[in-house]
Amino acid sequence: MKEGPDISRIAALIGDPARANILGALMSGKALTATELAAEAGVTVQTASTHLAKLEAGRLIAHRKSGRHKYFTLAGTEVGHALEALMGLAAGAGHLRTRTGPRDLALREARVCYNHLAGERGIALYQGLLARGAIAEDGSALILTEEGNALLADFGVDVAALQKGRVPMCRPCLDWSARRNHLAGAVGRAMLARMQVLGWCKRVEGTRVIDFSAAGRAAFDGRFGVSGAAAS
Amino acid sequence: MKEGPDISRIAALIGDPARANILGALMSGKALTATELAAEAGVTVQTASTHLAKLEAGRLIAHRKSGRHKYFTLAGTEVGHALEALMGLAAGAGHLRTRTGPRDLALREARVCYNHLAGERGIALYQGLLARGAIAEDGSALILTEEGNALLADFGVDVAALQKGRVPMCRPCLDWSARRNHLAGAVGRAMLARMQVLGWCKRVEGTRVIDFSAAGRAAFDGRFGVSGAAAS
DNA sequence: CCAATGCTTCGACTAGGGTCGAAGTATGAA
DNA sequence: TTCATACTTCGACCCTAGTCGAAGCATTGG
Structure with missing residues (x-):
C-alpha cells in the first residue's frame, strides 16, 4: 500500500x-x-x-x-528547495513565474535581509565586489581582501571598528528569490548603512523595501556595478 | 514579520x-x-x-x-514537484517505508514523472547526456549545449518547436528513490515521447511504469548509455 | 566562587483536529 | 417508483501536540 x-x-x-x-x-x-x-x-x-x-x-x-x-x-x-516549492503552492495557483505585484517588484529589486542589502541590488553588489577582487570566496566562507579594505575605506566605512565586533566580517547569504548570494556580515551591514547616509537609498517605513533614488542608482552602478550589467 | x-x-x-x-x-x-x-x-x-x-x-x-x-x-x-521535494527530504532523513514488491521494482527501473522519464533509466539518460556534453549543469540550472541540439535533431526531436513553449527546455528533477537527478523540462518530455514512437518502450496502462522492450533497452544503451555502465 | 546569560527539560493545561457511526443527499439502475 | 451506490454532513469522542511557567544545566565573565 x-x-x-x-x-x-x-x-x-x-x-x-x-x-x-x-x-x-x-x-x-x-x-x-x-x-x-x-x-x-x-x-x-x-x-x-x-x-x-x-x-x-x-x-x-x-x-x-x-x-x-x-x-x-x-x-x-x-531543504531550501522544498520550502520554496511549498511557497510556490501557498502563493496560489500561479504559474512558475511568481505573480509580481508592485510591492513584490520593489521587494525583488532591493530589500533588507536583517540588516544588509538583498534582492537584485544585493546580488549586484556581491558580484561587483567579487569582480573587483574586494571579496573572495573560500569554500563556503568569504574573506575581505586588501583591495576590499581599501575600497571600504574609500567608501567611508570604518573597517577597524567593524573588526572589533563578534560578527564575522563577510558572510555569503543565499537569496531565496534568486538563489544567488549576496553580502551579509558586518561589512554588509555597514555598507547598507553607509548607502543610506549618503542618501543613495532609504528604507520604506514598516516594510523591508529599500527605495533607491535615481542618483543613488547611478552612484551605485558607477561604484559597484559590474560591466554595465547592473540590475534595472 | x-x-x-x-x-x-x-x-x-x-x-x-x-x-x-x-x-x-x-x-x-x-x-x-x-x-x-x-x-x-x-x-x-x-x-x-x-x-x-x-x-x-x-x-x-x-x-x-x-x-x-x-x-x-x-x-x-x-504540487507534484513539491511532493517530490518533500520525498527527497524524507528519504534523506531515513523515514523510509521500504516496501519493495515486484511492482516497486518496475517502478524503480523506469517510470514517468509527469511526462518525462524517471527511475534508473531516467538517471542513466541524464548521466549519458552529461557525459556526452549534450547538457551542462550551471548552478541549479541546466542548459542545452550545441552538441545537445545536434544530438536531439539526430534523435528525431524538433528542437525549434520545443523552444516556442513557455516550459524551460531542460530542468533537473530530483528522483526520490535514488536521490539523483533526471531530466525534466520540454526536452525530457520530448525524448520520452520519441522513445515511445520508436517503440523502445511503452507506458503500462493505469500505472507510472514504463516498460522497455529488449530491443529498446539495447538501443537506449547504445545511444545514451554511459560507458557500458547502463542500468540493468 | 557567584552572577548573568542562553538554552533545555519537566509538568500541566488546553485547543484543535482526526476519527467513525449514523443520518442525509445525489445519481444511476431495475 | 424503488433500490443500490457514491459521496457528504452532523455529532460526539478521543488524543495528540503546542504552549508556557518553573526549575535545571551549561557557558562566560567577574
Whole structure:
C-alpha cells in the first residue's frame, strides 16, 4: 500500500506555524540563535527550543555551537528547495513565474535581509565586489581582501571598528528569490548603512523595501556595478 | 514579520498521514475516486471525504465529476514537484517505508514523472547526456549545449518547436528513490515521447511504469548509455 | 566562587483536529 | 417508483501536540 518515503512526517514538521516561521527565517541563509528564532516565530524560548529539537531530529536544520550561543541553519539546499516549492503552492495557483505585484517588484529589486542589502541590488553588489577582487570566496566562507579594505575605506566605512565586533566580517547569504548570494556580515551591514547616509537609498517605513533614488542608482552602478550589467 | 505566503497551512495539509497517502496515491497521475482513495489511505469514506474537501480547499487537488463518481487528481505539476521535494527530504532523513514488491521494482527501473522519464533509466539518460556534453549543469540550472541540439535533431526531436513553449527546455528533477537527478523540462518530455514512437518502450496502462522492450533497452544503451555502465 | 546569560527539560493545561457511526443527499439502475 | 451506490454532513469522542511557567544545566565573565 504505502510506497516511498514517509512524507507526512516531514510535512507535519513544517506544518506548524511556529516551525514554519523558524524555517522561513532561516531561508535567508543566515545562522540564527534559538532566542532570535523564538522572537521570529512569536513564541517563548522554551517552545522554540522544543521546536528546534524536532526540526533537527527531522534533519531539516542543523546547528553549530559557538560559546553559549547555538546557531541554527537549514540542513542543506534540498531543504531550501522544498520550502520554496511549498511557497510556490501557498502563493496560489500561479504559474512558475511568481505573480509580481508592485510591492513584490520593489521587494525583488532591493530589500533588507536583517540588516544588509538583498534582492537584485544585493546580488549586484556581491558580484561587483567579487569582480573587483574586494571579496573572495573560500569554500563556503568569504574573506575581505586588501583591495576590499581599501575600497571600504574609500567608501567611508570604518573597517577597524567593524573588526572589533563578534560578527564575522563577510558572510555569503543565499537569496531565496534568486538563489544567488549576496553580502551579509558586518561589512554588509555597514555598507547598507553607509548607502543610506549618503542618501543613495532609504528604507520604506514598516516594510523591508529599500527605495533607491535615481542618483543613488547611478552612484551605485558607477561604484559597484559590474560591466554595465547592473540590475534595472 | 511574516513575509511570503503561508507555508505552514499547506504543509499542515500534507502533514496528516491519511492525506499524505492520498496525495501519494495521486502522484501516479491517475484519477481516483473518493472510495479508492479512502482504501489507499486506510480510513473510512467519511474521513476521506473530509480530507479531500480540505485538500481541494487548499488547491492541492482538483476533481471532475462523472456520473456518481468523483475523480480526483493533483491540482497541477507544481504540487507534484513539491511532493517530490518533500520525498527527497524524507528519504534523506531515513523515514523510509521500504516496501519493495515486484511492482516497486518496475517502478524503480523506469517510470514517468509527469511526462518525462524517471527511475534508473531516467538517471542513466541524464548521466549519458552529461557525459556526452549534450547538457551542462550551471548552478541549479541546466542548459542545452550545441552538441545537445545536434544530438536531439539526430534523435528525431524538433528542437525549434520545443523552444516556442513557455516550459524551460531542460530542468533537473530530483528522483526520490535514488536521490539523483533526471531530466525534466520540454526536452525530457520530448525524448520520452520519441522513445515511445520508436517503440523502445511503452507506458503500462493505469500505472507510472514504463516498460522497455529488449530491443529498446539495447538501443537506449547504445545511444545514451554511459560507458557500458547502463542500468540493468 | 557567584552572577548573568542562553538554552533545555519537566509538568500541566488546553485547543484543535482526526476519527467513525449514523443520518442525509445525489445519481444511476431495475 | 424503488433500490443500490457514491459521496457528504452532523455529532460526539478521543488524543495528540503546542504552549508556557518553573526549575535545571551549561557557558562566560567577574
